Amino acid sequence: MIRTLLRILGEQHARPVRSTLALMTTTAIVEGLSYALLVPILRALFGNTPADAWPWLIAFGATVAGYAVLRYLSDLSGFRVAATLLHSVFHRFGDHLVRLPLGWFTARRTGEVSTLGSEGVLGAMSVIAHLLGPFTSACLTPLTIVGVMLAFDWRMGAAALVAAPIVAVVQRVSAHSMTAADAERSERADEASGRVIEFLQAQPVLRAGGRSTERFGMLDDALSGIRRAARRSSVSALPGIVALTLTVQAMFTALLALGAYLVIGGNIGAAELLAILVLAARCADPLLSLTDIAGKLRAARTELDRLDVLFATAPLPQPHTPSTPTDGGVEFDSVVLSHGGRTVIDNVSLSVPSGARVAVVGTSGAGKTTLLQLLARFYDVDRGVVRVGGVDVRSIDTETLMRQLAIVFQDVYLFDGTIEENVRLGRPDADAAEVRAAATAAQLDEVIARLPDGWDTKVGEAGAALSGGERQRVSIARALLHDAPIVLLDEVTSALDPVNEAAVHAGIERLMAGRTVLMIAHRLHTVRYADHIVFLDNGRIVEQGTHEELLRHGGRYAQFWNVALAPAAGA
Incomplete structure (x- = not known):
């Protein structure tokens, strides 16, 4: 998606986008590392000398404060870059449209361009401001936590590491099953937009024929098509949501069972198990949010692909060495x-x-x-x-x-x-x-x-x-x-x-x-x-x-x- 975004925006915008992505990546990793300090804190609190937790608590507070600053800076950078990109894309959108041959502007494309030029561009550019940060956090924070778990107990860490590709496969399969439904819904929305414009333009004819109060058949069919496509999209999303939730819960249950087995065997202490389970729980929350984030990313990706196709449409070629007419013949x-x-x-x-x-x-x-x-x-x-x-x-x-x-x-x-x-x-x-x-x-x-x-x-x-x-x-x-x-x-x-x-x-x-x-x-x-x-x-x-x-x-x-x-x- 980032490659598509940069291709649409051009290389002049690549550096701020990459800088924002790097800042968001650092923020997600720091967030994961801050949770790592929960292990020594809980170990000290449940040990013989709870006062030993003070240095760790201070370190935890400092790390959380650092995370808060990074989160503020990354979000601010995302909003600023998104605003700049939005301005740039709107200008490029308009400049490109005026260079396309008039034969390209069919009735269907009127609705498509109308939708794309309003909510489409906004949806595509919202990736930087609203989606990239949460998505980066949902992916990298759990992986950082898994790394911390490996450092404290390789068995619990390895079990958590095994869960990562399973969750990724479930997420990918559910996303793939929804792609066709999302594409159909987008196509139906374009058609409906065109029919709405047609309905408004046809008002003089409809009223002259005494049909202004009747339902406009083609518009009605287009709106019904949107409703059916939205229903199919919701139904296709449900198995993926349920599968991801069950997978995450099953992995957490497996970690709990493994931890209980290790505690009973005397391999780890109860405080370490509690801390590791807290880390596992912190992994679960961002993973469960992936379904919602992935749905929004797919919608944004659809708009990005449509923008990419539009900008790839060849305008009327301009001469490299223009000539000037000599008269009015x-x-x-x-x-x-x-x-x-x-x-x-x-x-x-x-x-x-x-x-x-x-x-x-x-x-x-x-x-x-x-x-x-x-x-x-x-x-x-x-x-x-x-x-x-x-x-x-x-x-x-x-x-x-x-x-x-x-x-x-x-x-x-x-x-x-x-x-x-x-x-x-x-x-x-x-x-x-x-x-x-x-x-x-x-x-x-x-x-x-x-x-x-x-x-x-x-x-x-x-x-x-x-x-x-x-x-x-x-x-x-x-x-x-x-x-x-x-x-x-x-x-x-x-x-x-x-x-x-x-x-x-x-x-x-x-x-x-x-x-x-x-x-x-x-x-x-x-x-x-x-x-x-x-x-x-x-x-x-x-x-x-x-x-x-x-x-x-x-x-x-x-x-x-x-x-x-x-x-x-x-x-």
Whole structure:
């Protein structure tokens, strides 16, 4: 477990962890040695001159005081190291997540990451603060006591030494029997977390369907799965707990019988036997606590293993010698991408000169959004090359690539802060005048003027305090402030009312001015003035050209256009 922990934390944290472990080891040994002084103390007290016990009592008091100081220092070190490690792991956790490809974030992993990022990291880091000390004490203190027993009477010590591997085997077997149950419970917990998130996100749909008071079947099944897994985990733990308790008690009884036999035979005195039995009893307490400690360690080990797997997940590789784009041109060269067992983008080649406007249209699921995501390097292609400014996006470091792109999607996500904070995400170092200018260009100033707190209005989680059109204007203002040479637009007006659509269109026009633009739209009147139109079907470009050329061709685009005109003609 310590090796896994150090692998996760990195070598920079190895020294404080090892120092803490060494301090805890010393503390456990000193604790065992302090019990050794009980033998001469009891021997003197039950002998002819009880006053001879005073030096031993003083030594015992000094040793216990030394143990108390060591215990305080080891516990303090454990808490300090754990706090430092917790801070480090949370930072590494967040830094690693933002470098993973978006394709890694499946619905199931949403729950897994949610659980791992909260109680998972806390549970894993609790090893140093709460578990390592008691575990070290439970293992080393009894072994130290056995060594002391060997020094006083080799027969009693040997009998106690024989018990040690028996207890270890029982503990290992019981732990092994519980591993599968613990893993299942952890898996069920991840699934339930994902279902809870899904249940909350599905509230609008459930309420619209009049089912808000019904039990959500998949969530109910997930919670039932947790209950069954917890029951199986408890049942599997019971034999190990009983076996360990019986083993420890049986060993103590055997030592008692052996000691009585030696006393009757005159081989040792009653005082020595009493002292050795006191030592044996002190061995029993930490050994019996091993079951509880081992259960907590298994849970922490599970979280450590999950963290290890997460950190071992390869992020999108970064170039060793980054290149810089020369202009705002975009090129897809024989690009192929497979995802979820199917080909999403199939041998797409497309060249967009700097400053041109290209519209991508097609049926739902044709791969339009994925094409834009490849440009932003949300995924890496399986074959082919995506270039920005003549440079493979894989040869551009992430920060430089993101400076080249302004992205406005249909589903706008705003962080739970003020409007100004969300606009400033486009360029945090922008001055107040630049922020206000971007808001005016996106017609966001109209929204701000009618809000009671103006720029300081809290948008709520995911922007829930604003309407869809208002959130879209914040997104456009953010993109305008970003001032990138390439603009990616994905269905930015498809769900807006006419008033907001007009306002957003005005903002979009300002955003597109003088920039390279790739846009996706189902409302074809928004793309008719594009310099070039590409029709995508099943991940392939089936036709391309200007609006007039495609209409004359009479192909798929013309069919889409005629269908779009039909409702208007009927009206």
